[in-house]
Amino acid sequence: MLIKVILLVAIAVVVVLWLRTPGGARHLALRRIAVALFAVLAVLSVLFPDTWNDAAAVVGVGRGTDLLLYGLIVVFLASMVTTYRRFRDTEARLTLLARRIAIDEALNSRKVRPVATEDPADDPTEET
Amino acid sequence: MPDNPDAYLVIPLFNEGAVIGDVVAAARRVFSRVVVVDDGSSDDSAARARSAGAFVVQHPVNLGQGAALQTGIEVALTLGARYLVTFDADGQHRVEDALAMVERLRAGEADVVFGSRFLDARTRPGLLKRLVLRLAVAYSNLSTGVRLTDTHNGLRALTREAAQALRIRQNRMAHASEIIEQVGASGLRWVEHPVHILYTEYSKAKGQSVLNAVNILTELIYK
Numbered sequence: 001m002l003i004k005v006i007l008l009v010a011i012a013v014v015v016v017l018w019l020r021t022p023g024g025a026r027h028l029a030l031r032r033i034a035v036a037l038f039a040v041l042a043v044l045s046v047l048f049p050d051t052w053n054d055a056a057a058v059v060g061v062g063r064g065t066d067l068l069l070y071g072l073i074v075v076f077l078a079s080m081v082t083t084y085r086r087f088r089d090t091e092a093r094l095t096l097l098a099r100r101i102a103i104d105e106a107l108n109s110r111k112v113r114p115v116a117t118e119d120p121a122d123d124p125t126e127e128t
Numbered sequence: 129m130p131d132n133p134d135a136y137l138v139i140p141l142f143n144e145g146a147v148i149g150d151v152v153a154a155a156r157r158v159f160s161r162v163v164v165v166d167d168g169s170s171d172d173s174a175a176r177a178r179s180a181g182a183f184v185v186q187h188p189v190n191l192g193q194g195a196a197l198q199t200g201i202e203v204a205l206t207l208g209a210r211y212l213v214t215f216d217a218d219g220q221h222r223v224e225d226a227l228a229m230v231e232r233l234r235a236g237e238a239d240v241v242f243g244s245r246f247l248d249a250r251t252r253p254g255l256l257k258r259l260v261l262r263l264a265v266a267y268s269n270l271s272t273g274v275r276l277t278d279t280h281n282g283l284r285a286l287t288r289e290a291a292q293a294l295r296i297r298q299n300r301m302a303h304a305s306e307i308i309e310q311v312g313a314s315g316l317r318w319v320e321h322p323v324h325i326l327y328t329e330y331s332k333a334k335g336q337s338v339l340n341a342v343n344i345l346t347e348l349i350y351k
Contacts, residue, residue: 102185
């Protein structure tokens with residue numbers, strides 16, 4: 001059936017896209033276009049509900065609601081994938097921020113000591 | 129006993145208050161310079177490490193062992209380390225092994241010395257653990273081109289140059305494979321050194337679930 005091919009290809013595309021790093025402005029633009037398309041599709045669905053049935057018949061699915069469900073599953077998967085990517089990205093930034101704070105704090109507490117030793121490599125284990 | 133002022137022990141620390149004091153104290157009998165990265169512990173780990181004489185760096189939030197290692201490496205480099213040793217906080221590594229590995233770096237044998245528990249028969253992990261570790265080795269050797277016998281051993285010794293070449297981005301456990309990958313890609317010279325892992329009741333109870341292999345694999349593929 002045509003629908004099987006379409007769905008398998010769509011899922012494969014999502015999983016492969018998962019591998020790619022989000023490409024900044026381009027990525028953001030694509031996301032926004034996708035949201036806009038989604039809205040247009042929603043409006044059309046409300047106005048012409050029967051078109052889903054026709055589309056379902058074309059790809060070999062029983063009813064329009066089934067086709068809608070399949071589509072929703074693919075979109076949900078894609079949404080999970082982009083969320084994962086954005087989460088990893090945020091985590092990487094948080095790591096750099098936390099590391100900077102940790103290192104600054106540790107090294108500054110060394111310098112603040114009244115009679116600090118000259119050599120920066122001098123026994124750091126003295127710090128308590 | 130020499131105090132090896134050119135070598136820094138880097139110990140990632142997360143909630144090991146029960147043992148970290150002893151681990152740092154034992155390590156400092158051989159290595160005077162110990163950098164402990166407290167990864168947002170909720171117990172008194174950091175204070176115990178400090179009073180045992182370690183230079184303690186504290187992450188404001190928990191980030192993971194890989195992130196703690198990268199922080200510790202950066203600190204040790206800033207403090208002027210010539211050689212760096214990554215060492216576990218739970219007491220399963222032996223200081224003698226760490227020293228022997230640094231000696232091999234000093235001899236100019238390699239830029240990186242990886243500890244391996246499978247080069248001899250001293251260490252006896254359980255069957256399931258052995259199986260998962262073997263699979264990890266197979267995957268790592270295949271994907272990084274660096275052929276090691278033990279890819280998930282926290283005991284490693286690095287020269288300053290090698291440490292500078294590393295950028296650990298994997299915050300959690302996948303950093304072990306990431307380090308190997310970067311060593312392989314940077315053309316650093318590496319050797320393996322037989323080490324003995326002490327599987328104490330404590331470290332077994334704290335040890336990670338073998339299911340974690342799933343997390344590691346996911347994070348390696350979907351960076």
